[in-house]
Amino acid sequence: MATEAPARLKRKRKSTKIKKKNGFKKFWRLGMEEFNTGAFEISKDGELVAREGNYQYNIYDIVKKYGSPTEIFFPTVIEHRARDLIETFNAYIKILGYKGRYHYHYPMKVNQNREFVLPAVAEGANLDIASANELYLVKRMLEQEKFHSKMRVICNGPKTARYMELIEELNGKGLIVIPIIEDRVELERMQKFKGPVGIRVDININVKGHWNKKFNRFGFTETELLELGKIRNLTVLHYNISSQTEQINGFIEPLKRALQLFAKMKTKNPGLDTIDMGGGAGVPYNKYKKFYSAKNLIQKIIKTAKVQSDALGIKHPNLITEWGRYVMAPAQITIYRVTAEKLVQNKGGYKWYIVDGSFMNDLTDTWALKQKWHVIPVNGLAHPKLEKVWFAGSSCDSDDKYTHGGLYVSVPKLSDHDELYVAFLDTGAYQDSLSSHHCLLSSPLKLMAANGEVKVVRKRETPEEVGKQFGW
Ligand SMILES: *Cc1c(COP(=O)(O)O)cnc(C)c1O
Numbered sequence: 001m002a003t004e005a006p007a008r009l010k011r012k013r014k015s016t017k018i019k020k021k022n023g024f025k026k027f028w029r030l031g032m033e034e035f036n037t038g039a040f041e042i043s044k045d046g047e048l049v050a051r052e053g054n055y056q057y058n059i060y061d062i063v064k065k066y067g068s069p070t071e072i073f074f075p076t077v078i079e080h081r082a083r084d085l086i087e088t089f090n091a092y093i094k095i096l097g098y099k100g101r102y103h104y105h106y107p108m109k110v111n112q113n114r115e116f117v118l119p120a121v122a123e124g125a126n127l128d129i130a131s132a133n134e135l136y137l138v139k140r141m142l143e144q145e146k147f148h149s150k151m152r153v154i155c156n157g158p159k160t161a162r163y164m165e166l167i168e169e170l171n172g173k174g175l176i177v178i179p180i181i182e183d184r185v186e187l188e189r190m191q192k193f194k195g196p197v198g199i200r201v202d203i204n205i206n207v208k209g210h211w212n213k214k215f216n217r218f219g220f221t222e223t224e225l226l227e228l229g230k231i232r233n234l235t236v237l238h239y240n241i242s243s244q245t246e247q248i249n250g251f252i253e254p255l256k257r258a259l260q261l262f263a264k265m266k267t268k269n270p271g272l273d274t275i276d277m278g279g280g281a282g283v284p285y286n287k288y289k290k291f292y293s294a295k296n297l298i299q300k301i302i303k304t305a306k307v308q309s310d311a312l313g314i315k316h317p318n319l320i321t322e323w324g325r326y327v328m329a330p331a332q333i334t335i336y337r338v339t340a341e342k343l344v345q346n347k348g349g350y351k352w353y354i355v356d357g358s359f360m361n362d363l364t365d366t367w368a369l370k371q372k373w374h375v376i377p378v379n380g381l382a383h384p385k386l387e388k389v390w391f392a393g394s395s396c397d398s399d400d401k402y403t404h405g406g407l408y409v410s411v412p413k414l415s416d417h418d419e420l421y422v423a424f425l426d427t428g429a430y431q432d433s434l435s436s437h438h439c440l441l442s443s444p445l446k447l448m449a450a451n452g453e454v455k456v457v458r459k460r461e462t463p464e465e466v467g468k469q470f471g472w
Contacts, residue, residue, distance in 0.1 A: 028376055029287045035374065036284055036330040036426060039077070046382030048423060050333075052076050055452035060379045062447065062454055063335050063421050069357030069444035073332040073428060073457075075119040076450060081327045082106070082123040088295055089319070092302040100274075100305070100316040105154050107279055108134045110324030110429050115448055115457050120327060126152040128322040132163035139170060152176040154198065154236075154276065154322070159186050171195045180238045180276075181231070182219060191232055198236030198276060201225055203257050205241065207250030209280070210369060212242035222261055234269045236320070237262050240278025243325060244285075248292050251280060252304050259305065263312040274318040277301070281326035283426050287374045294326065325429040332428030334362060334444065335378060336391075338411075338420040344390055350408060351389045355422070358393040358441050360400045363427060364434040367399055375404075378421035380412035387413045391422075395439040440466050 047060040089102040106125040200219030284291035336355035365371035393400035446458035
């Protein structure tokens with residue numbers, strides 16, 4: 001009897017020790033490459049730390065210094081991912097004996113912030129442009145001799161008169177601009193264009209993911225393209241199926257179809273030498289679900305392109321991808337402070353945790369698409385007492401909330417801490433240009449963390465600045 005109790009106690013103590021040693025890292029899904037959290041750790045005080053090589057940033061210290069809501073972005077993440085993407089494609093091209101070349105085009109619409117675009121360009125990204133205004137920024141960089149004149153620019157989206165003028169102007173200056181023809185009006189106008197052009201096909205195929213619409217308004221149907229016959233200066237066959245494509249097959253099936261179409265179109269268009277697969281590579285936003293790796297995806301793409309081209313008896317086409325979300329999303333985190341708590345009525349003990357920013361404004365996809373995010377406490381990470389919460393934004397709108405799809409998010413109990421901050425991971429793609437000013441709330445402060453230093457790149461908006469945007 002006397003020996004039993006201490007033995008049990010001992011065992012118990014040992015198990016808490018193991019948990020402590022891992023610092024709850026696994027529980028919060030940190031330090032796991034498959035969830036894009038390889039760079040995150042927990043400090044011995046239970047605070048969120050981000051690593052950049054052998055530098056590290058204590059996120060809690062940063063928000064205490066700069067306040068919230070705050071976005072922190074890491075340009076080295078963009079550099080790393082863009083470089084890795086290009087190198088992986090090139091590696092499999094070599095290993096599998098593929099004869100075409102690979103070009104990465106960063107789709108600027110995913111995040112147009114200068115501080116995000118330039119690191120991708122520095123690693124060899126070409127660009128994919130969606131509007132006249134985006135192209136105008138490219139023009140300015142060229143004029144300042146900041147961009148190499150060999151950079152290739154694909155121009156997607158409807159070509160307004162202004163957009164077309166810019167395309168022609170830059171083409172005249174020797175830049176490789178490749179307008180992608182969207183419709184018959186553009187086809188007609190492109191008859192006079194003195195440069196390579198692409199054309200977009202709406203491949204009639206279903207893949208898993210929010211953006212693969214049953215009714216698509218972009219490009220021509222496969223039948224239409226075959227009826228068009230010869231298209232002047234045609235070099236690129238382009239398609240864009242979806243974004244955040246959920247399965248590798250969602251890339252492989254459309255590629256097979258595109259290759260068949262490519263082979264048929266090539267008989268009348270011998271200059272056609274490139275397939276642009278568009279965007280779609282996804283990010284593991286959902287920490288409860290495993291996601292494919294880019295390496296696996298790229299290997300399967302090259303293999304498919306090789307096997308299919310050989311079967312069709314065509315020269316291996318050059319390949320383009322315009323993967324934006326994949327490169328940009330993990331480069332930024334958004335941090336809010338929990339300012340108050342309330343009971344969620346009729347929801348068994350769940351709490352509303354009210355934050356000092358707005359999901360509708362700052363992370364618009366939360367509202368628009370029911371986007372799921374990987375949410376991590378910034379402090380109190382080693383604290384075992386957790387609460388099941390739904391987050392409420394600080395606008396007066398009942399849709400300004402984050403419930404993880406009606407489930408819940410676990411975070412430390414607010415009452416156990418003097419203050420509590422939470423970080424939403426992977427917020428670097430799409431949110432900035434979609435963001436708005438509901439209730440005239442200010443946009444978050446934007447910080448850049450690079451080379452061990454933290455810098456303000458967008459100040460927190462003052463009431464004057466916000467008012468000015470509305471004519472005050
Ligand atoms: C939006 C878009 C992309 C980027 O898609 P991701 O899913 O972010 O990779 C690429 N190409 C075109 C034409 C697009 O419209």
